[in-house]
Amino acid sequence: MVGDFAVGKTSLTQKFVNNVFSDKYLTTVGVKIDTADVSDTKLVVWDVAGRDALSPINAAYLAGAAGIVLVGDGTRPETIKSFAEIWQTVSGKLGDVPVVVALNKRDVDGWEVTDDLLQTSIQSSWAVFETSAKDGSNVPELFAALVDRINC
Amino acid sequence: MPQSLPDNINQTLMQRLNPAYLRLDATMKVTQTSSNLSEYGFADITEGVDATEHIDFLVGVDPAQALSLPVVASPNGHPVCIELLPEQGDLNVIIADAREQFDLQQKLQQKANENQLLLEKQRTLLGELHAAKAELARRNTELEEASRLQSSFLSGVSHEFRTPLTSILGHNDLLRKSLAAETRPKSDKKQIYTDAVRRASQHLLSLVENLLDHGKLDAGEITINPRPVQLSTLQNDLEMLLRPLADAKQIDLLMQRQYPVDESVYIDESRVRQCLINLAGNAIKFTDKGSVTISMAHKDDELQLRILDTGIGIKKEDLAKIRQPFWQVADTGKAGTGLGLSITERIIELMGGEMTIQSEYGRGTEVSFSLNAPATDASINLDQAREAAFKDQVSILLTEDDLDIAQLVVILLEEANAKVTHVENGELALQALQRDSFDLVLMDLNMPIMGGYETIRRMRDDGNHTPVVIMTASALEADMHKAQALGCDGYLLKPVEVADIVAIADQIIVPLE
Numbered sequence: 001m002v003g004d005f006a007v008g009k010t011s012l013t014q015k016f017v018n019n020v021f022s023d024k025y026l027t028t029v030g031v032k033i034d035t036a037d038v039s040d041t042k043l044v045v046w047d048v049a050g051r052d053a054l055s056p057i058n059a060a061y062l063a064g065a066a067g068i069v070l071v072g073d074g075t076r077p078e079t080i081k082s083f084a085e086i087w088q089t090v091s092g093k094l095g096d097v098p099v100v101v102a103l104n105k106r107d108v109d110g111w112e113v114t115d116d117l118l119q120t121s122i123q124s125s126w127a128v129f130e131t132s133a134k135d136g137s138n139v140p141e142l143f144a145a146l147v148d149r150i151n152c
Numbered sequence: 153m154p155q156s157l158p159d160n161i162n163q164t165l166m167q168r169l170n171p172a173y174l175r176l177d178a179t180m181k182v183t184q185t186s187s188n189l190s191e192y193g194f195a196d197i198t199e200g201v202d203a204t205e206h207i208d209f210l211v212g213v214d215p216a217q218a219l220s221l222p223v224v225a226s227p228n229g230h231p232v233c234i235e236l237l238p239e240q241g242d243l244n245v246i247i248a249d250a251r252e253q254f255d256l257q258q259k260l261q262q263k264a265n266e267n268q269l270l271l272e273k274q275r276t277l278l279g280e281l282h283a284a285k286a287e288l289a290r291r292n293t294e295l296e297e298a299s300r301l302q303s304s305f306l307s308g309v310s311h312e313f314r315t316p317l318t319s320i321l322g323h324n325d326l327l328r329k330s331l332a333a334e335t336r337p338k339s340d341k342k343q344i345y346t347d348a349v350r351r352a353s354q355h356l357l358s359l360v361e362n363l364l365d366h367g368k369l370d371a372g373e374i375t376i377n378p379r380p381v382q383l384s385t386l387q388n389d390l391e392m393l394l395r396p397l398a399d400a401k402q403i404d405l406l407m408q409r410q411y412p413v414d415e416s417v418y419i420d421e422s423r424v425r426q427c428l429i430n431l432a433g434n435a436i437k438f439t440d441k442g443s444v445t446i447s448m449a450h451k452d453d454e455l456q457l458r459i460l461d462t463g464i465g466i467k468k469e470d471l472a473k474i475r476q477p478f479w480q481v482a483d484t485g486k487a488g489t490g491l492g493l494s495i496t497e498r499i500i501e502l503m504g505g506e507m508t509i510q511s512e513y514g515r516g517t518e519v520s521f522s523l524n525a526p527a528t529d530a531s532i533n534l535d536q537a538r539e540a541a542f543k544d545q546v547s548i549l550l551t552e553d554d555l556d557i558a559q560l561v562v563i564l565l566e567e568a569n570a571k572v573t574h575v576e577n578g579e580l581a582l583q584a585l586q587r588d589s590f591d592l593v594l595m596d597l598n599m600p601i602m603g604g605y606e607t608i609r610r611m612r613d614d615g616n617h618t619p620v621v622i623m624t625a626s627a628l629e630a631d632m633h634k635a636q637a638l639g640c641d642g643y644l645l646k647p648v649e650v651a652d653i654v655a656i657a658d659q660i661i662v663p664l665e
Binding site: 005006025026027029030031032033034035044049050052053054055058060061063064065066076078110 | 208209211212213214217219220221222223224225231250254257258261262264265266268269272276
């Protein structure tokens with residue numbers, strides 16, 4: 001799980017793994033590792049600390065990843081624009097791994113995802129989901145799509 | 153450095169980091185473990201088990217590659233630091249306590265991220281604020297445009313009403329004059345009928361003017377022009393105008409005067425008169441028995457005006473509402489636009505005064521205001537100025553397309569010792585000016601073929617400097633300024649009284665030597 005800080009990576013993971021959600025923002029330091037079974041596949045989810053202006057993503061946490069969930073906040077367009085830079089780090093470390101995109105916080109007012117933004121920030125091979133960690137919409141679909149792509 | 157020091161440091165660090173250790177072979181099977189591994193939640197790790205089945209962070213990693221993971225949440229929630237160190241085909245895994253580093257980083261990162269989120273929120277809000285301001289400016293422009301259109305509409309309506317009203321009032325006056333000259337039986341009520349027509353027409357005119365003023369006040373187009381005014385004349389005029397209204401309702405109209413009889417002051421006479429007519433007119437309208445008193449006092453350059461009535465009064469809950477435009481007391485059955493009081497208050501404020509209303513429901517109302525009104529020594533003889541006849545005969549070119557109005561003005565001016573030539577548009581006026589010379593040109597603005605402005609421009613271009621007085625129903629300040637810029641000598645608003653024409657002509661016509 002990679003993306004800018006406060007886009008909801010931990011919330012999505014917790015919703016998917018433990019079906020819990022908290023509104024309180026608690027920044028992730030380093031990495032949290034969780035597991036979940038998707039069909040017959042054991043998915044080990046590395047929830048990596050969000051990128052911010054001062055600390056880029058530590059590529060060490062990407063080691064051995066079979067696929068990536070790129071997470072952005074649909075109410076903060078900047079977090080989607082930064083996909084390009086994050087992808088540079090990811091692909092530099094892992095090559096062309098399967099990617100699914102979560103445009104998170106679909107339940108919040110002020111959705112600012114436009115066609116132009118998608119056109120410039122999302123690669124055509126990536127599967128895109130508008131998700132809500134709060135109400136769970138598209139969360140199982142997101143991880144199932146990633147597993148499908150990894151297993152292909 | 154003595155040997156004991158590195159040993160001490162080593163011992164301290166080992167205590168603080170409490171490193172746990174396991175060694176894996178090339179197939180990721182555990183070959184060796186330290187006893188403290190369970191302290192980090194890694195239970196059931198015994199020699200011979202497949203490490204990737206028990207330790208999630210080992211899934212997918214390349215055992216031949218060294219890897220350093222500074223902060224990882226261990227299975228029991230403790231943050232740990234993990235080092236993977238390949239050695240001769242095996243892999244050493246070192247797990248150390250990272251709570252200290254985690255706590256510090258967590259605090260700093262949390263604060264920094266929250267601040268950043270606040271900044272982003274602030275940026276968004278500022279963006280919304282700018283957008284809201286832009287929207288506000290756009291709506292303001294729309295409102296200004298709507299206001300301009302309203303003002304233009306009101307002015308147009310006013311124009312349309314003033315022209316026929318001029319004709320009605322003027323012809324009615326002619327009728328009254330001729331009736332007055334006739335000997336008629338006492339039972340003849342024609343005089344009463346013409347008086348009623350005059351009152352109704354003047355009332356209609358005041359309603360139209362109120363509507364126009366409302367629009368002009370909104371557009372900030374009303375300016376105050378103080379001139380020397382004799383207070384007794386002003387009060388006498390008011391009395392003459394209002395007494396028939398009071399008489400018709402059989403109530404007393406009382407005039408209180410507290411100023412020297414010849415006292416003259418600097419005020420905008422027409423606006424003060426308008427305010428007093430509105431207020432006293434209201435007082436008479438809402439008083440069915442008793443009296444209405446108009447009190448005027450002048451002291452220390454301050455004019456104090458008070459209208460007191462013994463009418464129905466105003467309920468407490470209505471006192472604030474009556475100042476709003478278009479508001480009327482619902483159950484009185486009195487007609488009106490509901491604009492008079494609101495306009496009066498705004499005009500009083502424009503003149504630097506403040507209107508005060510005191511009222512007791514069922515007992516009566518007192519409305520008062522004070523204005524700065526410096527006394528003046530200017531010797532004005534208003535009676536003389538309002539003399540409705542020229543001393544010496546003057547020749548006037550009247551340019552007016554409305555034949556009713558033209559006929560009326562011709563009659564009135566001829567009665568006032570003028571020789572009048574009437575033409576119906578600007579083109580004919582230019583031809584008349586080439587044929588004859590005139591002392592004065594009275595010019596309507598809106599005419600077919602050639603309007604007033606164009607005519608004046610051509611006159612001046614031709615070198616003709618005969619004084620021109622505009623006579624129009626347009627009360628727009630813009631028109632007045634334009635007229636001034638074109639070199640007009642006066643601007644009269646319909647309905648025009650002959651006395652006004654005489655007064656203005658006396659000022660501008662220079663007798664030929």
